[in-house]
Amino acid sequence: MKRQVMILAVLWIIGWVACTLSHAEVLWCNPANLGQQTGKTKATGFRTLWDAMRAMTPGDTVKIANGDWSRNYPGMTIESADHLPAPGISYDMMSAIEAETDWQVKLPAIKDLGTGRSYVRLRGLVVNQEFTTLYGWTNSKIFRCGFLGAKQGGNVATFALFKGSYNVVEECIAWGGGRYKFIDYQGHHNIFRRCVARHDWYVSPQWAGQESNFRGYGCQNSAWQNCISIDSDREMYQTSDSKEDADFWIGDQSGAGGNVITGCIVLHGMYQAYYFAGPNEKPLSVVLTHSAAIGPSLVGLENLTGAVTYGNVNTRIQNCLFWDYNRGVQHAINHNKETGELFLQNSVFRNVGRLNAKGLKAANNLYFNAESPKYGSGSLELDPLQNGFSYPCMPDPLSKAATTGWGPLIVKRIGKPLAAMDEPGWDAPTDENLWPFPNEAEIGRLMKQTVEGVSGIYGFTMEGQTLTNYIWGAFGKTVPPFLMKGVAGNGKVLLQWARVAPAIEKGLTGYRIYDVSGTSPVLLKTLAGKAYDGVLLTGLQNGKRYNLTVTAVDTEKGESGWVYILPLQPDANLPEISVK
Structure with missing residues (x-):
């Protein structure tokens, strides 16, 4: 009898899922619609996003008509607890809120402060001068979204995954105000893939905390792939008491570990390009591979300014490039805590300060104009600019650097598109070219606008410039x-x-x-x-x-x-x- 009941239950579930799959709908939201509201077409779209989401069932998609709906259009937020999309069922049956065209829909806020959602996809949306938080979201995918933070002090993040897991944030951008641009707060198995962050403004006397573009706070086993932190070196727009800022700040005393940074770039950044930390009780691990940091960047406090800082964490750095971190007290790599080790291999250092690394195991590195000659067995002191590095993203083909295996290869996209950590291919190298960088025209267009009193036309957004050209031209060579x-x-x-x-x-x-x-x-x-x-x-x-x-x-x-x-x-x- 029990077996019959179980079989009937399974059949009921299969039937329910099949029924749901067959009835998944596309609903329209169109605030410009002054006529009938059925949601069936763009012309008859619901006037508010709230109404459209109320009509959703699991697996439905709400498509929002192109337009700036971020001001004077009530009911256009995604927020706790009554105004959220219906939860999805699986990766094959995700609920979705999508722009009619990527990057062409502006919303006033996306802010779930405690309800949580699973299997939801947000695509093509731009949040206009607010702080975005997704609390307790799991197995969700945030794709080609933009987050412009408000000009506001306090402990705020432009985009925050808060206690979430198995989420993907892919081809998104964060800029403007905010202490952090992207943060994974006490989450696990999250991925930030091909995201771009720029620090524009955060002056907060009431909260003089450290600032970061990509922050991993107490997170476990998360990944950052092909992400870029750029043009964040305008010191007048940072809190003066904060001297521990970092472009990528992964880990802390709360126990972050098992995190991996691959194929990432820092260009003209904050005080520290990569800052890795862990708990005193037991050092955990972090891996940095095939990544680059190019100065000059800001000069902060001694021991907390340079290419890499690590402490209380076992750090593995392989096939990376660190360039122009030799101003004032800037270091190449510094160990600032009591415990932790560093494995350093196949990496390139040019014009850098001291290498102060406890527990160092180093081999086969290339260095030049470096304050400390402690780069390990098989390392050579040669100018990388004359020996195979015309560009920060790869060694020149057929050069000594290429045949020896020095430095990064940041030329292909990492990870199957939108694959989460519980899906195959999430960290696999692909055959897809990374350059020109995805969506760079839209990224440049959007980032030209930022918070009041700060120019968004700076660095790579200058007239006639592109993100790809700006990065590849960093060493003054002809861009290929x-x-x-x-x-x-x-x-x-x-x-x-x-x-x-x-x-x-x-x-x-x-x-x-x-x-x-x-x-x-x-x-x-x-x-x-x-x-x-x-x-x-x-x-x-x-x-x-x-x-x-x-x-x-x-x-x-x-x-x-x-x-x-x-x-x-x-x-x-x-x-x-x-x-x-």
Whole structure:
């Protein structure tokens, strides 16, 4: 009898899920609608988001019409406890609140301070000058959202995951006001992937706490992948009593451990690029791999200003790059507590202060103009700028640095898109190119606006600049073109690449296309002039595989290196290539 009851219960659950799947709906919210409100179409969308969410059932999607609904439109918040989306059922049956077009919907607030939700997706939404908190959310996905923090003091975060788990925050941006830009507070197994943060303002005499762009507070086993902390070096907009600020501040006395930072970048940052800490009782672990920190950045207190600070945590640093941390009391790496160890390997240091590392195990590093010569066995003192590092994200192909294995490779996207830690592929290297950086035009457009009294047009948002060009041009070299796609035909190949930023285009004299299949590049074609984003190569040998790449030539800076390679093989049986 019990078995029959169990079978009936399972069948009922399967039937309920199947019924729910078949009835999942898309509901519209359109505050500009003055007519009938059914939610079935954009024209008949609910006038408020609250009404739309009330009509949801698990697995439904609410789509919000494009527009700025952040001021003078009541009922357009997502907040505790009566105005939240319905919870989802599974990753295959998530409830969702989405913009009609990514980045084109502004809301006044997203603030769940204690209810919690599971299996919810937020996509394309921009919060306008508020602080976003998701308390107790699990298995949810925040995708291509923007968070502009308010100009307000106190212990506030622009975007906070509060005691959540197995969430993904992907291709999101945080800027403006706030002590923290992104924080994982006492959560576990959360992922921040391809997010960009900029500290614009936080002057808070009533709360002189440390500030950070990516903060992991008491979190366990979380990950930061391909994230960027940038242009956060305007000291006049930071609390003067706060001298422990960090771009990535992961861990603390509350017991954070098992966290991993991969493929991340700091450029023109706060006092410390990477700050790792743990509890006194028992050192936990943190891993930093294939990441970079490029100064100059702010100079703070001695022992708390430089590329890396760690204490009471066992730290592993591999294939990283630290550049221009040698002003005043800045250090390369400093140990500031009683316990903890450091494993340091295959990393690059140029123009850096002292290396003060207790429990140091180091090997095979490259250093130059470094205050401390303690970089371990197999390490070499050579100028990276002359030995394979024209750019911060990778060693030059075929250089000594590349063959030796020094430094980072930050050229491919990490993690299957939107994969959480309980899904396959969440930390797998992919074949997807990271550059040009995703959504960089929208990121630049949005970050041009920030809190009152502060210019959002600064650094990478300057006219004619792009995020990709700004980062790759940090060492003053000609920025390489980034191949996008190619197609082979009968004795021909069509290549296309991303147009370079207007800020550097004026110096270009042309492009060169190479086959890099052998031990040295073979020049196939030279293009004179700057107005190119592709080329049709003719006269190629059918049946031969070409590994093709492109470089740019600048009047003053010379020829760039290359990043991406496209393997293509012409064939007599392939369709004719048409060039539009």
